Amino acid sequence: MSNVRLIARLDIKGPNLVKGVQMEGLRVVGDIQKFAGQYYKDGIDEIIYIDVVASLYGRNSLTEIVKRTSQDVFIPIAVGGGIRTVEDVRTLLRAGADKVAINTASVKRPDLIRDVSRCFGSQCTVLSIQAKNCGECKWEVYTDNGREHTGVDVLEWAIRGVELGAGEILLTSVDREGTKKGFDIDLVNTVSNAVQVPVIACGGMGNMEHLLKVVQDGNADAVAMASVLHYSILNIKEINSFALKNNIDVRAL
Amino acid sequence: MKPSVTIIDYGAGNILSITKAFEHCGAKVNIADFSQMIKKAERLILPGVGAFEDGMLGLKKRGFIEPIKSFVDKGKPVMGICLGMQMLLEISEEFGTHKGLGFIPGKAVSLPKKDKNGESIKTPSIGWYKVYNINYKEAWENTILEGVSVESHFYFAHSFYAAPSKDEYRLANYNFNSHTITAVVRARLLYGCQFHPEKSGEAGLTVIRNFLNI
Numbered sequence: 001m002s003n004v005r006l007i008a009r010l011d012i013k014g015p016n017l018v019k020g021v022q023m024e025g026l027r028v029v030g031d032i033q034k035f036a037g038q039y040y041k042d043g044i045d046e047i048i049y050i051d052v053v054a055s056l057y058g059r060n061s062l063t064e065i066v067k068r069t070s071q072d073v074f075i076p077i078a079v080g081g082g083i084r085t086v087e088d089v090r091t092l093l094r095a096g097a098d099k100v101a102i103n104t105a106s107v108k109r110p111d112l113i114r115d116v117s118r119c120f121g122s123q124c125t126v127l128s129i130q131a132k133n134c135g136e137c138k139w140e141v142y143t144d145n146g147r148e149h150t151g152v153d154v155l156e157w158a159i160r161g162v163e164l165g166a167g168e169i170l171l172t173s174v175d176r177e178g179t180k181k182g183f184d185i186d187l188v189n190t191v192s193n194a195v196q197v198p199v200i201a202c203g204g205m206g207n208m209e210h211l212l213k214v215v216q217d218g219n220a221d222a223v224a225m226a227s228v229l230h231y232s233i234l235n236i237k238e239i240n241s242f243a244l245k246n247n248i249d250v251r252a253l
Numbered sequence: 254m255k256p257s258v259t260i261i262d263y264g265a266g267n268i269l270s271i272t273k274a275f276e277h278c279g280a281k282v283n284i285a286d287f288s289q290m291i292k293k294a295e296r297l298i299l300p301g302v303g304a305f306e307d308g309m310l311g312l313k314k315r316g317f318i319e320p321i322k323s324f325v326d327k328g329k330p331v332m333g334i335c336l337g338m339q340m341l342l343e344i345s346e347e348f349g350t351h352k353g354l355g356f357i358p359g360k361a362v363s364l365p366k367k368d369k370n371g372e373s374i375k376t377p378s379i380g381w382y383k384v385y386n387i388n389y390k391e392a393w394e395n396t397i398l399e400g401v402s403v404e405s406h407f408y409f410a411h412s413f414y415a416a417p418s419k420d421e422y423r424l425a426n427y428n429f430n431s432h433t434i435t436a437v438v439r440a441r442l443l444y445g446c447q448f449h450p451e452k453s454g455e456a457g458l459t460v461i462r463n464f465l466n467i
Binding site: 070076167210 | 274448
């Protein structure tokens with residue numbers, strides 16, 4: 001097994017860190033910078049910022065937030081929400097982002113993935129997929145933070161996205177997101193085995209066992225978590241040492 | 254006086270992250286967006302994200318190539334990061350064959366797609382890895398890796414890597430699915446890091462501080 005990254009996902013609305021359940025009922029958790037700074041100090045491997053209402057309102061407030069974070073957080077930052085053009089990507093990268101996660105706009109215009117990847121490299125291009133279960137081992141792609149269904153099959157879209165140049169997939173289970181009931185293992189496993197790029201499992205982390213399961217049974221290359229960190233249910237150091245004890249190759253802190 | 258560093262801005266990637274990391278380590282940072290600034294530099298940083306050909310084209314368009322060459326000829330310190338490291342070599346095989354700056358003999362080649370058992374490997378390589386060198390204690394002394402523990406991890410994100418023609422240019426490697434991949438190249442005061450020191454937490458900041466002490 002190769003190395004596994006532990007990632008903190010921070011959903012953003014305006015200036016605040018927010019969290020919902022199944023992508024709905026967003027509640028304000030606190031100040032973004034404070035949480036990001038703390039996770040960095042505690043030893044998280046990476047941070048994902050998602051502006052959860054950006055595609056709804058057609059704007060992106062993330063540039064300033066990313067700029068502030070990159071002043072004293074020296075780990076990779078992935079940014080998503082409302083990215084529509086190559087110029088949007090350039091602006092975010094120049095503000096300190098290392099990669100961008102694109103969902104809604106790429107479903108509408110798949111060539112955006114190709115353009116971004118050609119311009120900035122596949123290591124910079126994350127295809128963000130919001131997946132909702134719709135039958136046995138079947139998932140449908142949702143956009144606009146889990147609000148709009150598309151009729152597109154998740155597995156087909158993942159394979160197509162990688163062909164277009166995505167270097168990574170952020171795979172969020174809309175069903176599990178915010179529930180702390182564990183990852184959708186079948187979803188992660190199905191996508192991870194079908195593509196030759198790293199897959200970040202997202203949605204459902206509630207305890208340490210969930211982490212083990214999604215790496216061992218789901219073949220996740222990275223694991224994103226939110227509620228367990230935001231509400232101090234687990235801390236990063238204990239997750240890290242638990243992973244090492246269970247032979248998951250994470251960065252030794 | 255503060256040590257100063259000049260970052261070459263040719264339109265590629267996250268200049269801000271590199272700036273902030275160097276400032277955090279006590280440096281005065283200059284951004285070179287025209288070629289004359291390179292002459293006056295104490296130390297140079299060659300950053301880079303994206304495709305090799307675009308990177309070289311960006312340097313060429315802004316007239317950076319000759320000033321960088323004369324800077325290196327004078328033996329002054331330079332650090333290439335990620336694509337900036339690969340551009341220090343003679344050639345890259347990324348999307349065709351393209352000429353690099355040629356300071357280090359060798360070429361940039363694709364990461365292997367299979368491990369030693371013939372199983373597929375996922376690329377790009379994205380993640381935190383330890384770097385090593387068999388004689389690291391002696392080899393890393395008085396270099397940018399001085400004081401770096403062999404347990405320290407650094408953040409990598411790449412699909413191609415630098416393969417120098419001689420081992421003497423490889424200061425450190427990392428293990429990518431049982432393959433030995435170059436992590437740091439060196440020729441006197443010219444360095445290239447495949448990992449991102451500005452994104453590798455405390456370990457990365459140590460490398461930056463060492464570079465500022467050269």
